[in-house]
Amino acid sequence: MSEPHDPANENPEPGDAHAQQEALKAAFQEQASAKPTKSRWADPDTSLLRTSFDDAPRFPVEVLGPFWQTWVEQSARAANAPVDYTAGTLLATVGALLGNVRWPNVEGVWEHPSVLWVGLVGNPSTAKSPGMRPVRRLINQIEAKRAATIDGEGPAHRLKAVVADLKDKAWRRAVEEALAQDKPPPEWPEDAEIPAAPVMPVLHVVDATTEGLITTAAGSPRGLLQFSDELAGWFGGFDRYRAKGVSADRPFWLKAYDGDPYTVIRKGGDLKNGVRAPVEIPHLSIGVIGSVQPDPLRDFLTKSDDGLAHRFLWMWPDGPTSFRIPRKSDAHEQADDDRARAALIAIDDMTTRVKDRPDEVAVSSEATDLLQTFGQQMMDDARGKSAWYASTLNKAPGQALRLSAVLTFLQWSGGAEDTDPPTTIDAARMAKAIHLMKVYFLEQAKRVRQTATVGDGEADARAVLAILRERDWRDCFTGRQLQRVASGRLANTRLRKDACAILVEAGLLYWKPEREGTTKGREREEYRVNARVIFPQEPTAADTAPQAEPTEEAA
Numbered sequence: 001m002s003e004p005h006d007p008a009n010e011n012p013e014p015g016d017a018h019a020q021q022e023a024l025k026a027a028f029q030e031q032a033s034a035k036p037t038k039s040r041w042a043d044p045d046t047s048l049l050r051t052s053f054d055d056a057p058r059f060p061v062e063v064l065g066p067f068w069q070t071w072v073e074q075s076a077r078a079a080n081a082p083v084d085y086t087a088g089t090l091l092a093t094v095g096a097l098l099g100n101v102r103w104p105n106v107e108g109v110w111e112h113p114s115v116l117w118v119g120l121v122g123n124p125s126t127a128k129s130p131g132m133r134p135v136r137r138l139i140n141q142i143e144a145k146r147a148a149t150i151d152g153e154g155p156a157h158r159l160k161a162v163v164a165d166l167k168d169k170a171w172r173r174a175v176e177e178a179l180a181q182d183k184p185p186p187e188w189p190e191d192a193e194i195p196a197a198p199v200m201p202v203l204h205v206v207d208a209t210t211e212g213l214i215t216t217a218a219g220s221p222r223g224l225l226q227f228s229d230e231l232a233g234w235f236g237g238f239d240r241y242r243a244k245g246v247s248a249d250r251p252f253w254l255k256a257y258d259g260d261p262y263t264v265i266r267k268g269g270d271l272k273n274g275v276r277a278p279v280e281i282p283h284l285s286i287g288v289i290g291s292v293q294p295d296p297l298r299d300f301l302t303k304s305d306d307g308l309a310h311r312f313l314w315m316w317p318d319g320p321t322s323f324r325i326p327r328k329s330d331a332h333e334q335a336d337d338d339r340a341r342a343a344l345i346a347i348d349d350m351t352t353r354v355k356d357r358p359d360e361v362a363v364s365s366e367a368t369d370l371l372q373t374f375g376q377q378m379m380d381d382a383r384g385k386s387a388w389y390a391s392t393l394n395k396a397p398g399q400a401l402r403l404s405a406v407l408t409f410l411q412w413s414g415g416a417e418d419t420d421p422p423t424t425i426d427a428a429r430m431a432k433a434i435h436l437m438k439v440y441f442l443e444q445a446k447r448v449r450q451t452a453t454v455g456d457g458e459a460d461a462r463a464v465l466a467i468l469r470e471r472d473w474r475d476c477f478t479g480r481q482l483q484r485v486a487s488g489r490l491a492n493t494r495l496r497k498d499a500c501a502i503l504v505e506a507g508l509l510y511w512k513p514e515r516e517g518t519t520k521g522r523e524r525e526e527y528r529v530n531a532r533v534i535f536p537q538e539p540t541a542a543d544t545a546p547q548a549e550p551t552e553e554a555a
Contacts, residue, residue, distance in 0.1 A: 044507030085131025099223020228290030479525030
């Protein structure tokens with residue numbers, strides 16, 4: 001008796017590309033049509049059913065100081081959001097307010113801007129935007145106060161612009177007359193130059209392009225905060241303009257994190273005294289706050305290899321578990337927004353001793369000792385770790401330095417005493433910053449990293465499971481039905497079928513292609529759902545091991 005025909009074992013002659021292709025295709029089809037055994041259906045692989053990774057660490061909100069701890073907790077509770085999202089937005093906002101006004105400085109040899117990049121991670125409808133909203137309201141009020149300071153500059157600029165334009169026209173006429181009389185033309189008067197328009201001193205921008213940010217940053221020397229409700233769009237912008245595979249935006253953002261000087265030549269129409277003038281930004285310091293879903297984040301983490309992802313402080317809390325509508329009668333539970341606004345305005349009102357140069361906030365000797373010990377620990381821990389996590393550990397001391405400055409000014413602004421702004425970062429604040437890094441942000445980095453270790457096929461399979469739960473498909477479904485509701489990677493037929501094949505192999509689906517009647521034609525995909533496992537709360541009679549073929553359902 002001859003052995004069964006196995007296309008995968010065929011050995012076509014070298015160079016017979018068509019035969020090789022057909023053999024591989026047949027082998028793939030045979031593998032894809034495999035059905036789970038009864039034992040596999042009864043004992044499936046449930047690892048794909050996990051909806052989250054390691055348990056999220058608790059954000060130690062007490063490090064914010066008494067007032068801000070209470071405000072963050074009450075604001076998050078009113079928004080039915082995890083406290084992490086509100087606290088993270090506050091940290092990034094204060095970092096941007098300090099921006100180029102106060103920089104922490106260690107022994108005169110190590111300094112950082114205070115800006116932070118904070119990424120809020122969560123599945124859809126986990127209250128990311130509601131958690132950010134309380135701080136965003138304060139930002140809008142700060143910007144309204146800033147705008148009031150330049151209300152009179154608009155009319156004054158228009159008058160200067162008209163006068164300069166008239167003087168330029170008068171000079172042109174004088175040049176024409178001089179040339180007509182064969183005389184030397186007069187010099188162009190410097191007061192004929194139209195002055196630059198005043199720029200609204202904003203604190204935050206929403207999903208701005210790099211070109212727009214350059215103009216805004218040039219007019220906002222204190223620093224900026226990039227606010228993104230969806231960081232996925234910001235990540236995608238890195239691939240918008242590429243030269244030889246290198247993103248044009250990434251170098252800009254690496255400088256924006258470090259507060260480096262930035263100079264760019266203006267476009268051809270922007271001339272100053274007849275010379276193309278560059279835009280010069282003494283310190284490009286831009287903080288980032290935004291939310292992102294796990295799937296786009298995974299794509300960003302797997303593609304980012306220049307350290308951009310390691311500059312983020314990631315926050316991925318467990319989703320909300322209760323819903324409560326705030327009542328007017330609960331006055332004692334309402335966040336004190338007036339005091340919070342006054343506290344942030346106190347930071348915003350700080351000035352620098354020298355124009356375009358941040359004031360130094362010295363790190364005390366005791367705080368420096370703590371930071372040095374932490375840095376050595378991070379260096380030791382990085383040995384033997386994956387390159388990704390080692391990079392995160394190596395950047396942790398710098399993150400702690402930035403956080404120590406933010407926590408110092410949060411403590412000061414929320415205090416009851418009317419004192420001058422701090423000029424030193426003490427050991428207590430440095431200890432809190434290091435504690436925050438150790439127990440929260442480094443643990444969150446591990447959790448976030450797990451999204452990148454999940455293969456594309458496994459992630460697609462999880463996405464199919466999410467559709468099953470969303471559509472409540474407990475019995476069976478067809479490939480056509482899945483196609484109609486699929487999006488993203490699952491919109492691709494091959495990737496969609498591959499994802500279903502993974503679920504079949506795991507014993508979570510049962511698949512047999514078939515066709516009605518005896519005529520030839522394309523076989524229909526129909527999948528039976530192992531509802532006993534996928535919907536464990538409500539088992540159905542159809543959850544027994546498959547004895548018969550799947551039920552027919554109209555495609």
